[in-house]
Amino acid sequence: MSVAPGKSVTAKYGPKFTNGIAGASFVVPQHKSDVYVGVQLRTVGKSAGYRARVLITKNGTLRVGISRGETVLLSQSITGKALPGQTIRVEGLASGSTPVKVAVRAWVVGKAKPGWQKTINDRAASRVTRSGYANTWAYLPSNAAKSVKIIVTSRSATPAKKAVAKKKVIAKKKVAPKKVAPKKKVVTKTTVTKIIGGKPSAANTGVPAGTKLKQHRGNITITKAGTHLNGLDIHGFVNVKAKNVTISNSIIRGGRETVGNNQGLVSNFGYANFVIENSEIKAEHPSKWFIGLRGWNFTARRIHIIGNVDTVMIHGDNVRIERSLLEKTDWYASHPMQNGGPTHSDGIQILQGRNIDIVGNTIRGIQNFPILGSASTASIPDLNIEGNYLDSGWCSLKLQTRNHHSLAATVRNNKFGPNRHEKQCVFLAPPEVKLTASGNVFEANGRAIRILRVAG
Known part of the structure; x- marks a missing residue:
């Protein structure tokens, strides 16, 4: 976004919605004057709707504000500074109609995400109640010496989920039941059909063709070294607490959320040589707290993970994920660990660890990032991402x-x-990431991708 003195620029994105959250991340430019960045909600054409913005002064201090179109409704200083080269995140919320609730927050990426810093209830006759688009927005005061270029590294538009209306039940006239032959007893076994070979897909990952599964109801905690679970349909969580454990040819469905904290359908916190292969992980009772597979010291091959907030979360060393399908993460509009904001639903999130290989997988249908190497709890010295x-x-x-x-x-x-x-x-990797990259292309045409080496 190139902004000239005395001018503003906008860019429309996302779906049209009434209630929800819009956000964008901006790289702070080299600037010798004040600069404004933010997002607009309920925008239609040239009508700006509501704007949640932050003023970055020439000294880097911050001031958040909310406006209806060009009418400023509030403006207030917040703690912290945003310096050139850093990335600042701005989010706005619009909800309701009588009144319209509008909120704003802004923070430097890498710092703790705050709650809503300022909120207003707009009851004016000119309040904006219609649906509209999300816009990124930037403005440079007229006293600036020259134009500045502002890089937008990410944008989000997250409409609030609508409540599903219950269908009206119409009482039916009672009739005498027909005589039918007694049903045969149902055997609680599952047969799965798969096709082996080719790029990882639903056809060639998970439980192999013809496998008969025995149902197990309840959680499983493995404490005996060398345990091998095979051919099970597990309606519960699996916690590995022993060395040399293998799970194969099985479905793990988890149970109902009870702990009010992150919970893996399959978890191994460091017990050596855990292998899970030819298996499926899918929550029977989805929850904002669920992760498909989490921990470290494990190998996952030809597994199919569907849903959960993260399909895989890596907390430490010695992890290999190969020839697997990870897809369709779950998304929730509000989560306590995001200060009430929406979930950050990733395919594979790597918090720390060495000797980590992610090789030959398909990762798709992800809301946040299919692969996120965050190095948030410790360093990641030798991550290998190849052939995915x-x-x-x-x-x-x-x-x-x-x-x-x-x-x-x-x-x-x-x-x-x-x-x-x-x-x-x-592919986004800031300059501080030590990167060796080659042969990364678009599947459709074989054209080399561009790697963004900017803060994000």
Whole structure:
């Protein structure tokens, strides 16, 4: 976004909605004057709807504000500074009609996400009650010496979920029941059909063709070394607490959420040589707290994980995920760990660890990032991402560092699909990431992708 003195620029994105949250991340430019950035909600044509914005002064101090069109409704200083080269996130909320609730928050990416810093209830006759689009927005005061270029690294538009109306039950006239032959007893076994070979898909990952599964109801905690679970349909959580455990040819469905904290349908917190293969992980009772597979010291091969907030979360060393299908993460508009904001639903999130290989997988249908190397709890010194098919997300692959940790990665021979929120953000890695990359192309035409080496 190139902004001239005394001018503003906008860019429409996302679906049209009435109630929900819009957000965008902006790289703070080199500027010698004040600069404004933000998002607009309920925007139609040239009518700006509501604007949630932050003023970044020439000294880096911050002031959030809310306006209806060009009418300022509030403006207030907040703590912190945003300096050139850093990325600042701005989010706005619009909800209701009588009154219209509008909120704003802004923070430097890498710092803790705050709650809504300022909220107003707009009861004016000119309040905006219609649906509209989300816009990114920037403005440069007329006293600026020259234009500035502002890079937008990510945008989000998250409409509030609508309540589903219950169908009216119409009483039917009672009739005498017909005599029918007694039903045969149902055997609680499942037969799964698969096709072996080719790019990882629903046909060649998960439980192999013809496998008969024995149902198990209840959680399983494995404490005996060398245990092998095979051919089970598990209606419960699996917690590995022993070395050399294998799970194969099985479906793990989890149970109902009870702990009010992150919970893996399958978890292994560091017990050596855990292998899960030819298996499926899908929550029977989805929850905002569920992760498909989490932990470290494990190998996952030819598994199919469907749904959950994250399909895989890696907390430590020695992880290999290969020839698997990870897809269709679950999204929730509000989550306590995001200060009431929407869930950050990733395919694979890597918090820390060495000796991590992500090889030959299909990762698709993800709301946040198909692969996110965050280095948020410790460093990631030797991440290898090779031969995967990645599609969807804000960016399809994002590597970053947090909390003074480091990340070094080799990324090669991956193919990228056409679907993502930010069309230009296929692969984002800021300059502090030590990166070796080659052979990464769009699947459709073989054209090399562009790697964005900017803060994000």
